[in-house]
Amino acid sequence: DFSMPIVDDANDFARIAAANAISDVYAMGGQPILAIAILGWPVDKLAPELAARVLDGARAVCAEAGITLAGGHSIDTPEPIFGLAVNGLVREANLKRNDTATPGCRLYLTKPLGVGILSTAQKKGLLTAEHTDLAPRQMRQLNRVGAALGAVPGVRAMTDVTGFGLLGHLGEVCAGSNVVAEIELDRVPILPEAIDYLRQGAVPGGTRRNWQSYGRTVRGYTLTSDHGGRLSPEEARDLLADPQTSGGLLVCVTPDADDTVARVFAEFGLQPQSFGVLRERRTADDAETLIYVR
Missing domain, CATH: 3.90.650.10 (PurM-like C-terminal domain)
Structure with missing residues (x-):
């Protein structure tokens, strides 16, 4: 799951997007185990230092969830986009x-x-x-x-x-x-x-x-x-x-x-x-x- 910013702070933007993506696993009774970042960034409009703050925010949320942010994919986009692709595990009886x-x-x-x-x-x-x-x-x-x-x-x-x-x-x-x-x-x-x-x-x-x-x-x-x-x-x-x-x-x-x-x-x-x-x-x-x- 990914989205465009709904807040001004780059770190908060990432933390919210990451929590939102991980929630899909929790909502099914599962435990997240791994995440991949999805980053769209307007390289001609916003400084790369802001993108670094986005990734820092995502890492913080993944650490709180006890999972690894294992790399990701990035692309030049007209507007900032960020989210995670999350893998999780759940026992079939607990699904x-x-x-x-x-x-x-x-x-x-x-x-x-x-x-x-x-x-x-x-x-x-x-x-x-x-x-x-x-x-x-x-x-x-x-x-x-x-x-x-x-x-x-x-x-x-x-x-x-x-x-x-x-x-x-x-x-x-x-x-x-x-x-x-x-x-x-x-x-x-x-x-x-x-x-x-x-x-x-x-x-x-x-x-x-x-x-x-x-x-x-x-x-x-x-x-x-x-x-x-x-x-x-x-x-x-x-x-x-x-x-x-x-x-x-x-x-x-x-x-x-x-x-x-x-x-x-x-x-x-x-x-x-x-x-x-x-x-x-x-x-x-x-x-x-x-x-x-x-």
Whole structure:
């Protein structure tokens, strides 16, 4: 996986891109073992010293993940591009997919939503100095808990939440698993600062495209939320469809595994709460609806 910069700092750019790429392995319950760098660099526009900072950032994240950055490939490009091709290992019994969830599973998200909004606020010059590192700090975090969750049989499905936003990736789980999700908006983890910037107009273009793609499969936006002092239906939509970079893991857990999963989360310093449940399709509305927001 690779991308163009969403932050100004070259080192942060690489750390975020590397964490995002490695996440694909963690999201399947695997352990990364090796990475190859993919670098596109505008050699006539940006100094090679900046490219060196990019590679330094990638090495730091790979070291944190306990893997080797074993070389890479580079090319002259009009804009900077960076990412990793990552190899990993997973026991077949521990392999997690996004189409194997079952009715009754409870839903957890390991990182709060809102980094797309904060990144857009940065581009628009709205972000205050105290919030400058808020999104990068979260995006740099590795989803290492995924490898441990792979060993829990009660984790029936797992995926990482990235460009399609929470609703998009949850919708893929529901469609692939032939279930319906009921989520409680007040329990979805959201960065409170993101709400403030959303109300200042910091809405990523990807949010609108996401909603156009899957909005017809979501119901419940007549309701408001107590997040940030009452969210309007439009604000709720823009948060739940906010495109994430290096987002958290969406974890589907059977009720009997809740305690085990809570212990695993705690080992990694995480305390997510369940924000919804999966159920069987049982009504006429369920034929066209994947997610109900309460």
